[in-house]
Amino acid sequence: MHSLLIIQNNKTENVTEERSSTGPDSLLRSCGYVVTAAASPEEAKLMISDADASILDLPVTEIASWRTSLMQCKTAPILWWCTSSTATLSVAACEDDIMVDGILSPSMQPQEIHWILHFSARQCFERQQWLKEREQLLSRIEERKWIDMAKGILSKAKNISESEAYDLLRKQAMNERKRMVDVATSIVKVYQLLQDQT
Template sequence: MRSLLVIHSHADPASEQADIIPSWQIEPEHLLESNGYLPLPCRDESEFKQLIHNADAAVLNIPVGTISMWSNRLEQTRAIPLLWWCSAISAQSSTEACEADATVDGILLPTMVAHELNWALHFSAKRFFERQHWQSERKQLTARLEERKWIDMAKGILGEVNGIPEAAAYDLLRKKAMNERKRIVDVAIAIVKAHQMLKA
C-alpha cells in the first residue's frame, strides 16, 4: 500500500479552526508523505473519480457522520481499504457520533510514528480483504436462499397441478431443466411466473 487517496470534506471543522491547531495535525498528507507514502489529495467529486483508480486505499479526513455516505460512494466506484483520519477536532466528537453506521477498516491519528502508521495500514488492508470475503460469501448465501425460494414454490405448483409428492415434483423440475439445458432455478422462476399469470 503506497498511494493513498486523501478525501477532505468541506464541512470538516478542522479546516475552519486551522489557526488553533498546527497544520501538520490537520492534514494527513504530512504524516503520509514524511513516511514514504504518496498522498493523493481530493476535495471534490471530479478529483475523486480521477484519483481513485491510482489509489491503494482511501483516507477519509471527514466528520464521522459523513463516513457512511463516502464509504458507499467509494464502494460503488472501486472497493479499496478505508481509513478514517481522527484529527484533533474529530477526536473531540461525542460518542454518539461513533454510533454512525460507518464502514472503515482502520483509523489514523496525527500523532502516529512510522511503525504505528505502517502497522495501521497493514491491518487495515487485512481487515478490508476479510470484509470483502465476508460480503462475497453473504451475497452467495443470499442468492442461494433466493434460488431455494423459487425452487420450493415451483415444486409446490408442480405437486399441486400433477398431484404428485414434493420429491417427485423436484425430479420433474430437474428433468425439465436438463432437457431445456437451463439452470433449475431459471426453470423454477418461469414456472412460478407462468402460474401467477394464469391465476391473475
C-alpha cells in the same frame, strides 16, 4: 500499499501552519507514502484509481457518503484520520454505525501507521469477500424458494410427491438446457397467471 488518497474538507478546519505540520499529508509522506489530496467527490473519483487506500480527514458524520462514493469507484481500504478537531465535530455521531477499516491519528509512530494500513487492507478485502459470499447465499435462498414453490405446484397438479416433482423439474431443466431455477420460475409464473385469470 504505498499510495494514499486523503479526503479533506477545507470547510471543517482552518488550514494553519500547525495543521499542515500535523496533518495526514506531511506525516504520511514522512513515513514513505505517496500522498494525493482531494476536497470534492469529483477530484476523488479522478484520483482514486491510483490510490491503495483513502484517508478521510473529516468528521464522522461525513464518512458514510464519502465511503459510498469511493467504494463505487474502487474497492480499497478507507481509514478515518482522527484528530482533536474531527473528534470534537463527531461527538454527536458517536453511536452511529460508521464503517471504516481503520483509524489513524497524528500521534502515531511510522511503524504503527504501517501496521494499521496493513490490517485495514486485510479488513477491507475480507469484508468484500464476506459481502460477496452473503450475496451468493441470498441468491441461493431466493432460487430455493422458486424451486420449492414449483415443486409444490407440480406435486399438487400431477398428484405426485415433492421428490418426484423435484426429479421432474431437474429433467425438464436438462431437456431445455436451462438452470433449474429458471424452469421453476417459469412454472410458478404461469401458475400465478392462470390463478389470476380464474
